[in-house]
Amino acid sequence: MRRRAVLRRGGLSLPLDLRAAAVVAGLLGASLVGIVLHVGVGEYPISPPDVVRALLGLSTGDENYYFIVNVLRLPRALVAFLVGAALALSGAILQGLTRNPLAAPEIVGINAGAGLAAVTLIVALPSVPAALIPPAAFVGAVAVAATLYLLAWRGESSPIRLILIGVGIGAVATALTTIMITYGEIEQVSQALVWLTGSVYGRSWEELWPLLPWLALFGSLALLRARHLNALTLGDEVAAGLGVGVERERGLLLLCSVALAAAAVATAGTVGFVGLMAPHIARRLVGPSHGGLLPAAAASGGMLVVAADLVGRVAFSPLEMPCGIITSAVGAPFFIYLLYRSADAK
């Protein structure tokens, strides 16, 4: 049962899924707690109340806190959240478009394509500014999505076929990335390597700012198209019969998905399986309607990466584990479970 309220005034009528709203609020609250804990840990531990005070600009016992919290540590936690949200949105859109619960940008090779383009830029042209990495990653992601579309999307291709071709394309992109790394200069290569494992280590406001406009633009575009995505999940024929401009809407939504994944990869490398897991969590919580599913997926994805980065920093201290390794450790078995279930259903 999904309860909803409707705002109606004049010709305006907008439904609000109350349950989804509550779930999103809950997930955002949990993420906030995660961010506060995340900011508190480190070589110089700060208690959660002090973190909150520093975040709000109130006075704390130590004047270094303000700088440590707001300048050094907060951007990393925020980047983790935003990267997770972007990957999750991308995955939720892709799963809806393909009507395939296994689809996710990291699985069908979109992240690998973005990674290849970004590494190429880092290794070949080390002097380019960081702001150029997202557009480059975007080009790589679009190239993979286009190839995938041509090879695996036409007609009613089976879910497994799409995944297999995607995995293949991803493997090629990864191999090319390895070649780039092998022949690159050691300095750029080590930078690229850390980044490739999927890490928000050392991310500052400088990396956060270029991510924001992409997220805001394509995230809200996707949300505005949730209605069309809902119709598309009923299949092309039903959607066309309902009056959806199928090719146009699919193109726009695919663009959103690819752009969001690319922005995330450009910022934090390939943080694995978030785009796969978060939409499933969200669907469990709010159901398959994208008006509620997309925000819930974004919040789940953000929470996942914040939590993964927190675990990566705390659990193996003094070593630090990149968040991408943590998400993959959880996500890979989950993917196998989904594969198993989907093979069972066929």
Place this chain on the structure above:
Amino acid sequence: MKDLGRLMGKVEAPPEPAKLRAEGLTLGYDDTTVIERLAVEVPPGRITSVVGPNGCGKSTLLRALARLMRPRGGSVYLDGKEIFSLPTREVARRLGILPQSPEAPEGLTVRELAAQGRYPHQSWLSQWSASDERAVEEALRKTVMLGLADRPLDTLSGGQRQRAWISMALAQETETLLLDEPTTFLDMAHQLEVLQLLGRLNSEEGRTVVMVLHDLNNAARYSHHMIALHGGGVYAAGTPEEVVTPELLRDVFHVEADIVADPRTGLPLCVPYGLRRHPSGGEEG
């Protein structure tokens, strides 16, 4: 309710049932032609069944009538206007189509599915108006799905699921409904349930219904008009009595059958007794 809506300029559907017809229609996929220079007319306000053997192009014809595919030749006309010259949204408000065995995403509830039928009536600013809500409730009531409205589709029986899809098509409030094999995979009682529902929609609301049916006896019983497809064209079209003949069964369905009058309704009933005796033994288109 309806008059109020009209005063407010909310009811776009024309009061007269639309006339749907095709002329010189040629349809195909890639390098195959399925239908060639076919002409059909759908009588407005009546129930039409399209019959023919597997793969003869029934679904293809329905797709073309619903503007889901572009003809290679000829045109489909809705009220005299070439259907591709009309805005997508307008077509979707006047023609509803239910494809053969559609699939819903996991977890989607009956009510959520029915609400999708409102798509062509909605816009970004008007996503859930009072008339949307009313149309969905009506559709669920007519299909007797109100009691199951909050159940996910994947927990329902085949018959209930089919009724849920029909409620989506009803919520679309189109005066013409095209349904591709709405009774396939249903047991006899559920088949009759769906056919009776379509019969009521036609007799009580005057909706035009076009459906693809496999069972000739059901088609004869529940439709006013029948179109039999064969070899890429129309083999016969007319009343059930005119269409359901031993020749049709022999030429189109490749069976020998007796046609008797249904003792209850007087409508033709076919009783097959063997496969067509073929002198050459070969198959034809």
